[in-house]
Structures are given as structure tokens and as C-alpha cells.
Amino acid sequence: MKSVMTEKEKYFTDNQEKIARYGKALSNPIRVFILDYLSNNLHKCCYSGDMAENLPIARSTLSEHLKELKNAGLIQGEINPPYIKYCINTEHWEEAKILFANFFNK
Numbered sequence: 779m780k781s782v783m784t785e786k787e788k789y790f791t792d793n794q795e796k797i798a799r800y801g802k803a804l805s806n807p808i809r810v811f812i813l814d815y816l817s818n819n820l821h822k823c824c825y826s827g828d829m830a831e832n833l834p835i836a837r838s839t840l841s842e843h844l845k846e847l848k849n850a851g852l853i854q855g856e857i858n859p860p861y862i863k864y865c866i867n868t869e870h871w872e873e874a875k876i877l878f879a880n881f882f883n884k
Contacts, residue, residue, distance in 0.1 A: 793880075796873070797878065799850050800852065800874040802846075803846055803852055808833065808835060809843050809846060809847055812840075812864075813853070815829060815832065816865060816866050817866055823856060823864060825861050826840060826861075850870075851870040852867055853867055854866075
């Protein structure tokens with residue numbers, strides 16, 4: 779028998795899933811560095827090559843971390859062949875800040 783969730787239960791389930799998704803994206807120091815790097819440049823986007831110069835990792839590894847952050851919705855990319863510019867996805871960035879603040883201030 780399938781139970782029917784109330785709106786309140788659905789709300790909490792959605793928020794818990796979002797917190798988990800954002801938390802997973804933040805679970806690696808390289809991804810935290812990337813977000814810190816981009817958040818300090820909120821009004822401009824950065825090419826992955828610029829970030830690669832500041833990290834002691836292979837470009838392919840950086841690409842995987844950027845993919846994780848993009849999948850979580852924390853960053854967005856703009857393709858200008860052959861380069862991709864990345865910047866903070868401000869809508870999801872603000873949402874993550876609110877969700878984590880509410881979560882930790884319980």
C-alpha cells in the first residue's frame with residue numbers, strides 16, 4: 779500500500795535531498811577551492827585553464843570536479859569553443875546558503 783505524503787513531508791524531503799546533493803558537492807577540498815575561487819569572482823566567469831594554473835592537479839581531474847559541481851547545480855558553464863567558462867550559479871548558491879543555515883541553526 780502506497781502512503782500519501784503531506785505537503786509538509788514533501789517539503790522536508792525535497793530540502794533534505796538538496797542538502798545532501800550540495801553537501802556531496804562540497805565533500806572534496808578541491809571542489810571547495812573551486813567554489814571559493816569562483817565566489818571571489820562573482821561578477822566574472824573563469825576559464826577552467828585559469829583554475830588549473832592554481833591547482834596541483836591534472837586538467838582531467840579538474841574537469842571531473844567541475845562536472846560534479848555543475849551536476850549539483852552550484853556552478854554553470856558557458857561554452858565558447860574550445861574553452862568553457864565557469865561561474866557560480868547564483869540561484870542555487872543562494873539556495874544552498876539558506877538550506878545549510880536553516881539546517882545548522884535548528
